[in-house]
Amino acid sequence: xxxxxxxxxxxxxxxxxxxxxxxxxxxxxxxxxxxxxxxxxxxxxxxxxxxxxxxxxxxxxxxxxxxxxxxxxxxxxxxxxxxxxxxxxxxxxxxxxxxxxxxxxxxxxxxxxxxxxxxxxxxxxxxxxxxxxxxxxxxxxxxxxxxxxxxxxxxxxxxxxxxxxxxxxxxxxxxxxxxxxxxxxxxxxxxxxxxxxxxxxxxxxxxxxxxxxxxxxxxxxxxxxxxxxxxxxxxxxxxxxxxxxxxxxxxxxxxxxxxxxxxxxxxxxxxxxxxxxxxxxxxxxxxxxxxxxxxxxxxxxxxxxxxxxx
Numbered sequence: 373x374x375x376x377x378x379x380x381x382x383x384x385x386x387x388x389x390x391x392x393x394x395x396x397x398x399x400x401x402x403x404x405x406x407x408x409x410x411x412x413x414x415x416x417x418x419x420x421x422x423x424x425x426x427x428x429x430x431x432x433x434x435x436x437x438x439x440x441x442x443x444x445x446x447x448x449x450x451x452x453x454x455x456x457x458x459x460x461x462x463x464x465x466x467x468x469x470x471x472x473x474x475x476x477x478x479x480x481x482x483x484x485x486x487x488x489x490x491x492x493x494x495x496x497x498x499x500x501x502x503x504x505x506x507x508x509x510x511x512x513x514x515x516x517x518x519x520x521x522x523x524x525x526x527x528x529x530x531x532x533x534x535x536x537x538x539x540x541x542x543x544x545x546x547x548x549x550x551x552x553x554x555x556x557x558x559x560x561x562x563x564x565x566x567x568x569x570x571x572x573x574x575x576x577x578x579x580x581x582x583x584x585x586x587x588x589x590x591x592x593x594x595x596x597x598x599x600x601x602x603x604x605x606x607x608x609x610x611x612x613x614x615x616x617x618x619x620x621x622x623x624x625x626x627x628x629x630x631x632x633x634x635x636x637x638x639x640x641x642x643x644x645x646x647x648x649x650x651x652x653x654x655x656x657x658x659x660x661x662x663x664x665x666x667x668x669x670x671x672x673x674x675x676x677x678x679x680x681x682x
Contacts, residue, residue: 397431399449399456401670404645408627408669411647415459421666424476424636425647428483429591431640435486436668437475444475446488448514464507464517465492473502474517476533476636480540481591484509487534487542490517502530504544523570524560538591542568545585552576555583557598577618578611588637595676597624597637608634608648612680622679628671632656639673646673 399412410417411425416436424437424446432451437444440461447459464474473491480486490505503525505517525531526548535543540562547555556579558571578584582602589596595612598621607629609621628634628648636649652665 397427397451398645399434404671406627406672406675408648408671411668411670417667421651421663422668423649423651423666424638425649425668425670426477426479426638427640428479429481429641430483431642433479433483435477435479437477439666442471444473446474446477446486462507462514464488464490464505464514466516472500474505476586478534478536480536481538481641485536486514487520487536488517489532489534490519494519497527501527502532504531504534504542524568530555533585533587535587535589537589537593540564543574543587543589543596544571545587546571552579553581553583555585557584557587575618577620586635586637588639590639590643591641595680597639597676599635599637608637610676610679624675628675633659639676643673643677645670646676 401412416422416425421439422436424435426435427433434449435446437446439445445461446464447461449459450457462474465472470493473489475489477486477488486507486509488505489502491500491502493500504520506520507514507517509515519525524542524544529546529548531544531546533545537543542560542562543557544560545555545557551573557574559574560568560571562568573579578596578598580600580603582600584598584600586599587596593613595610596618598609598611600606600609600621605623608624610624611618611621613619623629630650633651633653634648635651638647639645647668647670650667650669651663653659653662654664655662
């Protein structure tokens with residue numbers, strides 16, 4: 373009985389030590405408040421240009437894009453037995469030596485399918501075009517990607533920035549005819565077995581004549597975040613869905629939008645955190661041609677949902 377206090381002390385120390393082991397689903401980062409913070413400095417945010425912070429639904433895999441030797445390359449990290457692996461590039465196209473694009477990824481609810489914007493030479497075409505690709509996760513490994521066929525991808529037009537929602541339906545942007553601007557957002561209902569209905573333009577409330585894209589859509593389609601450009605107030609906008617219709621988008625003021633380019637929105641499946649990317653170009657209007665830095669930020673998602681109160 374005299375040893376009981378010592379046993380309790382030792383037991384308490386063991387509990388504390390176990391609690392200190394890296395097991396946070398958010399890579400052991402201190403959760404941000406309503407001021408955006410860099411996500412994983414020196415690991416995700418480095419001297420390279422990074423963008424696209426995306427988690428899978430159960431927070432066991434994190435994805436981001438890094439520019440490597442002029443190619444946009446998707447990287448991932450996995451949480452196994454409570455610990456996160458180091459970032460590794462995914463080989464989604466057969467030949468690594470060919471300059472290619474794999475960016476703007478979206479993961480299905482079950483974590484087994486990744487849709488992304490891909491650009492890689494297509495046999496039979498004299499040039500590569502931006503299209504929607506998908507990769508399947510088999511035996512714990514992401515496989516080489518395949519082009520999502522028509523009516524999603526086309527030979528004549530560009531398709532980009534796919535977002536898959538809970539029922540498997542796909543939002544994406546395209547410059548195909550019939551749009552309201554130089555690039556519009558479309559929705560294609562999922563039929564099952566990898567097939568989709570014909571895409572439907574989501575309408576003029578969200579789409580503009582200047583162009584809209586880089587869209588995130590909530591899994592239940594209750595809200596979306598869209599990037600608008602060519603307007604007096606370019607940047608990220610938030611639209612809620614009420615009575616089966618998208619509402620007028622709300623501009624996200626500072627500290628979300630800035631004097632730079634803020635894009636690539638994503639909200640975790642638990643609706644806790646909002647991720648976005650910031651691109652710095654020199655001169656500022658030079659876009660990707662003059663990009664000098666790209667970073668991934670995260671912030672408490674209440675900065676979004678507080679706008680829907682009342």
